[in-house]
Amino acid sequence: MHKNYIILVHNNPDQLVRLVNKLNDKYSSFFIHVDKTSDISVFISKFSTYSNVKFITKREIGTWGGIGIVKATLNAIGEILENSENDGHLILLSGQDYPLKNNEYINHFFSTNKEFDFIDISPIKEVFPKEWKKRVLFYKYDFSNKKGNYILVPPLFSKEILDLNSIKIIVKIFLNLKNFTFYKAFFKNLTKKRAIPKNLTLMAGGQWWSISTVTAKKIYEFSRQNNELLEYFEYSILPDEVYFQTVINHLKRSDVSIKTKSMVTYVNWERKDCMLPVTFVSSDFEELTSQDETKLFARKFDFKLDNEIFNLIDKLHNENN
Structure with missing residues:
Protein backbone atom coordinates (compact mmCIF):
# COMPACT_ATOMS: atom_id res chain seq x y z
CA MET A 1 0.00 0.00 0.00
CA HIS A 2 1.76 3.12 -1.23
CA LYS A 3 1.32 6.42 0.61
CA ASN A 4 1.38 9.65 -1.34
CA TYR A 5 1.71 12.51 1.11
CA ILE A 6 0.50 15.92 -0.03
CA ILE A 7 2.06 18.53 2.23
CA LEU A 8 1.01 22.19 2.09
CA VAL A 9 3.68 24.55 3.45
CA HIS A 10 4.58 28.20 3.51
CA ASN A 11 7.29 28.46 6.17
CA ASN A 12 9.50 26.52 8.62
CA PRO A 13 11.51 24.36 6.17
CA ASP A 14 13.39 22.69 9.03
CA GLN A 15 10.13 21.52 10.56
CA LEU A 16 9.13 20.13 7.18
CA VAL A 17 12.41 18.17 7.05
CA ARG A 18 11.63 16.60 10.41
CA LEU A 19 8.11 15.67 9.28
CA VAL A 20 9.32 14.07 6.04
CA ASN A 21 12.12 12.19 7.80
CA LYS A 22 9.63 10.90 10.34
CA LEU A 23 7.22 9.59 7.68
CA ASN A 24 9.82 8.45 5.16
CA ASP A 25 9.91 4.76 4.33
CA LYS A 26 9.94 2.59 1.20
CA TYR A 27 6.16 2.93 0.86
CA SER A 28 6.10 6.74 0.88
CA SER A 29 6.29 9.55 -1.66
CA PHE A 30 6.03 13.23 -0.85
CA PHE A 31 4.39 15.90 -3.00
CA ILE A 32 5.06 19.30 -1.47
CA HIS A 33 3.23 22.48 -2.37
CA VAL A 34 5.10 25.60 -1.31
CA ASP A 35 2.95 28.72 -1.22
CA LYS A 36 3.61 30.98 -4.19
CA THR A 37 4.51 33.85 -1.86
CA SER A 38 7.32 31.83 -0.24
CA ASP A 39 10.87 31.27 -1.49
CA ILE A 40 10.73 27.71 -2.78
CA SER A 41 14.50 27.47 -3.25
CA VAL A 42 14.97 27.29 0.53
CA PHE A 43 12.74 24.23 0.67
CA ILE A 44 14.19 22.56 -2.42
CA SER A 45 17.72 22.84 -1.04
CA LYS A 46 16.69 20.81 2.01
CA PHE A 47 15.65 17.82 -0.10
CA SER A 48 18.25 17.71 -2.89
CA THR A 49 19.16 14.09 -2.05
CA TYR A 50 15.60 12.75 -1.66
CA SER A 51 14.44 10.75 -4.68
CA ASN A 52 10.87 10.41 -3.36
CA VAL A 53 10.24 14.11 -2.71
CA LYS A 54 8.66 16.16 -5.49
CA PHE A 55 7.71 19.83 -5.40
CA ILE A 56 4.43 20.79 -7.08
CA THR A 57 5.25 22.89 -10.13
CA LYS A 58 1.95 24.77 -10.43
CA ARG A 59 1.89 26.83 -7.25
CA GLU A 60 -0.93 28.86 -5.79
CA ILE A 61 -1.22 31.70 -3.30
CA GLY A 62 -2.72 30.17 -0.19
CA THR A 63 -4.38 33.23 1.29
CA TRP A 64 -6.12 32.22 4.50
CA GLY A 65 -9.69 31.17 3.84
CA GLY A 66 -9.27 31.44 0.06
CA ILE A 67 -9.66 29.17 -2.95
CA GLY A 68 -5.88 28.92 -3.41
CA ILE A 69 -5.62 26.05 -0.93
CA VAL A 70 -8.21 24.04 -2.87
CA LYS A 71 -6.42 24.72 -6.16
CA ALA A 72 -3.05 23.78 -4.64
CA THR A 73 -4.49 20.49 -3.42
CA LEU A 74 -6.01 19.72 -6.82
CA ASN A 75 -2.68 20.54 -8.50
CA ALA A 76 -0.98 18.07 -6.18
CA ILE A 77 -3.58 15.38 -6.91
CA GLY A 78 -2.98 15.88 -10.63
CA GLU A 79 0.78 15.44 -10.31
CA ILE A 80 0.38 12.36 -8.12
CA LEU A 81 -1.92 10.70 -10.64
CA GLU A 82 0.70 11.35 -13.32
CA ASN A 83 3.76 10.29 -11.35
CA SER A 84 2.98 7.78 -8.64
CA GLU A 85 1.38 4.50 -7.63
CA ASN A 86 -2.29 3.88 -8.40
CA ASP A 87 -3.08 1.40 -5.64
CA GLY A 88 -2.44 3.51 -2.56
CA HIS A 89 -3.73 6.46 -0.60
CA LEU A 90 -3.26 10.21 -0.86
CA ILE A 91 -2.79 11.79 2.54
CA LEU A 92 -3.26 15.54 2.90
CA LEU A 93 -1.13 17.18 5.58
CA SER A 94 0.18 20.62 6.43
CA GLY A 95 3.79 21.35 7.23
CA GLN A 96 2.71 21.74 10.86
CA ASP A 97 1.36 18.19 11.22
CA TYR A 98 3.10 15.26 12.89
CA PRO A 99 2.21 11.56 13.12
CA LEU A 100 0.74 10.14 16.30
CA LYS A 101 1.47 6.59 15.15
CA ASN A 102 4.66 5.08 13.77
CA ASN A 103 5.14 4.10 10.12
CA GLU A 104 4.52 0.42 10.73
CA TYR A 105 1.14 1.21 12.26
CA ILE A 106 0.25 3.69 9.50
CA ASN A 107 1.16 1.15 6.80
CA HIS A 108 -0.94 -1.55 8.43
CA PHE A 109 -3.86 0.84 8.87
CA PHE A 110 -4.06 1.77 5.21
CA SER A 111 -3.38 -1.79 4.02
CA THR A 112 -6.37 -3.05 6.00
CA ASN A 113 -8.58 -0.13 4.98
CA LYS A 114 -7.94 -0.07 1.23
CA GLU A 115 -11.60 0.37 0.38
CA PHE A 116 -12.19 3.44 2.56
CA ASP A 117 -11.65 7.17 2.18
CA PHE A 118 -11.14 9.09 5.42
CA ILE A 119 -12.86 12.46 5.33
CA ASP A 120 -15.44 14.14 7.54
CA ILE A 121 -18.64 14.77 5.57
CA SER A 122 -21.86 16.25 6.94
CA PRO A 123 -24.43 18.77 5.65
CA ILE A 124 -22.97 22.25 5.89
CA LYS A 125 -25.95 23.48 7.90
CA GLU A 126 -25.11 20.91 10.59
CA VAL A 127 -21.37 21.61 10.66
CA PHE A 128 -21.74 25.41 10.65
CA PRO A 129 -25.32 26.08 11.82
CA LYS A 130 -24.70 29.77 12.52
CA GLU A 131 -22.18 30.48 9.77
CA TRP A 132 -23.19 28.46 6.73
CA LYS A 133 -24.82 31.39 4.91
CA LYS A 134 -21.71 33.55 5.27
CA ARG A 135 -19.59 30.67 4.06
CA VAL A 136 -21.42 29.98 0.82
CA LEU A 137 -23.94 32.77 0.13
CA ARG A 194 -25.13 33.09 -5.57
CA ALA A 195 -26.43 29.81 -7.00
CA ILE A 196 -24.92 26.45 -6.12
CA PRO A 197 -23.78 24.77 -9.38
CA LYS A 198 -25.72 21.77 -10.73
CA ASN A 199 -27.92 21.66 -7.64
CA LEU A 200 -25.14 20.08 -5.62
CA THR A 201 -25.73 19.54 -1.93
CA LEU A 202 -23.18 21.50 0.04
CA MET A 203 -21.34 19.38 2.60
CA ALA A 204 -18.59 20.30 5.03
CA GLY A 205 -15.96 18.91 7.39
CA GLY A 206 -12.32 19.20 8.41
CA GLN A 207 -9.85 20.14 5.69
CA TRP A 208 -7.53 17.18 6.21
CA TRP A 209 -8.31 13.86 4.53
CA SER A 210 -6.85 10.59 3.27
CA ILE A 211 -8.34 9.15 0.09
CA SER A 212 -7.56 6.26 -2.22
CA THR A 213 -5.94 6.98 -5.56
CA VAL A 214 -9.08 5.56 -7.20
CA THR A 215 -11.27 8.15 -5.49
CA ALA A 216 -8.68 10.86 -6.12
CA LYS A 217 -8.89 10.18 -9.85
CA LYS A 218 -12.68 10.52 -9.76
CA ILE A 219 -12.45 13.81 -7.85
CA TYR A 220 -9.84 15.17 -10.25
CA GLU A 221 -11.87 14.25 -13.32
CA PHE A 222 -15.01 15.77 -11.84
CA SER A 223 -13.14 18.98 -11.03
CA ARG A 224 -11.77 19.28 -14.57
CA GLN A 225 -15.20 18.70 -16.10
CA ASN A 226 -17.06 20.98 -13.68
CA ASN A 227 -14.95 24.10 -13.39
CA GLU A 228 -18.01 26.13 -12.39
CA LEU A 229 -17.82 24.64 -8.89
CA LEU A 230 -14.33 26.09 -8.42
CA GLU A 231 -15.60 29.39 -9.82
CA TYR A 232 -18.45 29.34 -7.31
CA PHE A 233 -16.03 28.93 -4.42
CA GLU A 234 -13.68 31.61 -5.78
CA TYR A 235 -15.33 34.16 -3.49
CA SER A 236 -16.26 31.86 -0.60
CA ILE A 237 -14.58 31.77 2.78
CA LEU A 238 -12.77 28.56 3.77
CA PRO A 239 -13.80 26.49 0.72
CA ASP A 240 -11.19 23.88 1.69
CA GLU A 241 -13.68 22.69 4.33
CA VAL A 242 -16.50 22.40 1.79
CA TYR A 243 -15.22 21.70 -1.72
CA PHE A 244 -13.92 18.13 -1.40
CA GLN A 245 -16.76 17.08 0.90
CA THR A 246 -19.30 18.35 -1.63
CA VAL A 247 -17.63 16.58 -4.55
CA ILE A 248 -17.23 13.24 -2.76
CA ASN A 249 -20.83 13.36 -1.52
CA HIS A 250 -21.97 13.97 -5.09
CA LEU A 251 -19.87 11.09 -6.43
CA LYS A 252 -21.14 8.71 -3.73
CA ARG A 253 -24.70 9.11 -4.95
CA SER A 254 -23.97 7.14 -8.09
CA ASP A 255 -20.86 5.22 -7.05
CA VAL A 256 -21.38 2.71 -4.25
CA SER A 257 -17.67 1.82 -4.30
CA ILE A 258 -16.85 5.09 -2.51
CA LYS A 259 -17.04 4.44 1.22
CA THR A 260 -16.06 7.06 3.77
CA LYS A 261 -15.01 7.11 7.41
CA SER A 262 -13.94 9.95 9.72
CA MET A 263 -10.68 11.76 9.00
CA VAL A 264 -7.48 10.40 10.53
CA THR A 265 -6.02 13.74 11.67
CA TYR A 266 -6.70 14.99 15.18
CA VAL A 267 -7.28 18.73 15.59
CA ASN A 268 -8.43 20.44 18.78
CA TRP A 269 -10.94 23.22 18.11
CA GLU A 270 -12.54 23.08 21.56
CA ARG A 271 -10.00 24.49 24.04
CA LYS A 272 -10.90 27.77 25.66
CA ASP A 273 -8.86 30.96 25.97
CA CYS A 274 -6.32 30.25 23.25
CA MET A 275 -5.87 30.67 19.52
CA LEU A 276 -7.52 27.83 17.61
CA PRO A 277 -6.79 25.27 16.48
CA VAL A 278 -4.57 24.40 19.42
CA THR A 279 -0.82 24.43 18.78
CA PHE A 280 0.34 21.41 20.74
CA VAL A 281 3.27 21.58 23.16
CA SER A 282 4.90 19.15 25.59
CA SER A 283 2.13 19.50 28.16
CA ASP A 284 -0.32 18.16 25.58
CA PHE A 285 1.48 14.83 25.20
CA GLU A 286 -1.11 12.87 27.17
CA GLU A 287 -3.97 14.39 25.16
CA LEU A 288 -2.27 13.42 21.91
CA THR A 289 -1.37 9.87 22.91
CA SER A 290 -4.84 9.17 24.31
CA GLN A 291 -6.50 9.56 20.91
CA ASP A 292 -8.07 6.41 19.49
CA GLU A 293 -6.46 4.06 16.99
CA THR A 294 -7.93 5.85 13.96
CA LYS A 295 -6.09 9.12 14.62
CA LEU A 296 -2.82 8.72 12.77
CA PHE A 297 -1.76 12.38 12.64
CA ALA A 298 -2.32 15.61 14.54
CA ARG A 299 -2.06 19.32 13.89
CA LYS A 300 -0.73 21.67 14.66
CA PHE A 301 2.83 21.94 15.98
CA ASP A 302 5.40 24.71 15.93
CA PHE A 303 9.05 23.68 15.88
CA LYS A 304 10.11 27.09 17.19
CA LEU A 305 7.53 27.22 19.98
CA ASP A 306 8.16 23.77 21.44
CA ASN A 307 10.58 21.23 20.01
CA GLU A 308 10.30 18.80 22.92
CA ILE A 309 6.85 17.54 21.94
CA PHE A 310 8.41 16.04 18.78
CA ASN A 311 11.03 14.26 20.90
CA LEU A 312 8.38 12.84 23.23
CA ILE A 313 6.36 11.43 20.34
CA ASP A 314 9.47 9.98 18.69
CA LYS A 315 10.55 8.36 21.94
CA LEU A 316 7.16 6.71 22.32
CA HIS A 317 7.29 5.35 18.80
CA ASN A 318 10.79 3.98 19.32
CA GLU A 319 9.67 2.22 22.49
CA ASN A 320 6.76 0.65 20.62
CA ASN A 321 8.87 -0.72 17.76
Missing part, protein backbone atom coordinates in the same frame (compact mmCIF):
# COMPACT_ATOMS: atom_id res chain seq x y z
CA PHE A 138 -21.78 35.81 0.92
CA TYR A 139 -18.88 37.02 -1.21
CA LYS A 140 -15.39 37.03 0.32
CA TYR A 141 -13.09 39.76 -0.99
CA ASP A 142 -9.43 39.90 -0.01
CA PHE A 143 -7.73 43.29 0.22
CA SER A 144 -4.34 41.55 0.42
CA ASN A 145 -2.78 38.15 1.10
CA LYS A 146 -2.57 38.97 4.80
CA LYS A 147 -4.69 36.78 7.05
CA GLY A 148 -7.90 38.51 8.14
CA ASN A 149 -7.63 41.35 5.63
CA TYR A 150 -10.93 40.67 3.88
CA ILE A 151 -14.64 41.43 3.99
CA LEU A 152 -17.74 39.28 3.57
CA VAL A 153 -20.43 40.96 1.49
CA PRO A 154 -23.99 39.62 1.14
CA PRO A 155 -25.65 39.81 -2.30
CA LEU A 156 -27.12 43.25 -3.01
CA PHE A 157 -30.75 42.11 -3.10
CA SER A 158 -30.65 39.94 0.01
CA LYS A 159 -32.10 40.73 3.41
CA GLU A 160 -28.63 40.37 4.94
CA ILE A 161 -27.52 43.54 3.15
CA LEU A 162 -29.67 45.49 5.61
CA ASP A 163 -27.88 44.05 8.63
CA LEU A 164 -26.06 46.48 10.91
CA ASN A 165 -22.79 44.84 9.97
CA SER A 166 -23.27 46.29 6.50
CA ILE A 167 -22.20 49.66 7.91
CA LYS A 168 -18.80 48.20 8.78
CA ILE A 169 -18.61 46.66 5.33
CA ILE A 170 -19.35 50.00 3.65
CA VAL A 171 -16.66 51.71 5.72
CA LYS A 172 -14.09 49.10 4.69
CA ILE A 173 -15.09 49.46 1.06
CA PHE A 174 -14.50 53.21 1.13
CA LEU A 175 -11.19 52.72 2.92
CA ASN A 176 -10.01 50.63 -0.02
CA LEU A 177 -11.01 52.91 -2.88
CA LYS A 178 -7.58 52.54 -4.49
CA ASN A 179 -7.69 48.73 -4.48
CA PHE A 180 -8.45 48.09 -8.16
CA THR A 181 -8.42 44.28 -7.86
CA PHE A 182 -11.06 44.41 -5.14
CA TYR A 183 -13.34 46.80 -7.03
CA LYS A 184 -13.11 44.81 -10.24
CA ALA A 185 -14.42 41.73 -8.45
CA PHE A 186 -16.87 43.69 -6.28
CA PHE A 187 -18.71 45.32 -9.17
CA LYS A 188 -18.63 42.09 -11.18
CA ASN A 189 -20.60 40.32 -8.46
CA LEU A 190 -22.61 43.24 -7.11
CA THR A 191 -26.04 42.16 -8.35
CA LYS A 192 -25.41 38.43 -8.68
CA LYS A 193 -27.28 36.07 -6.42
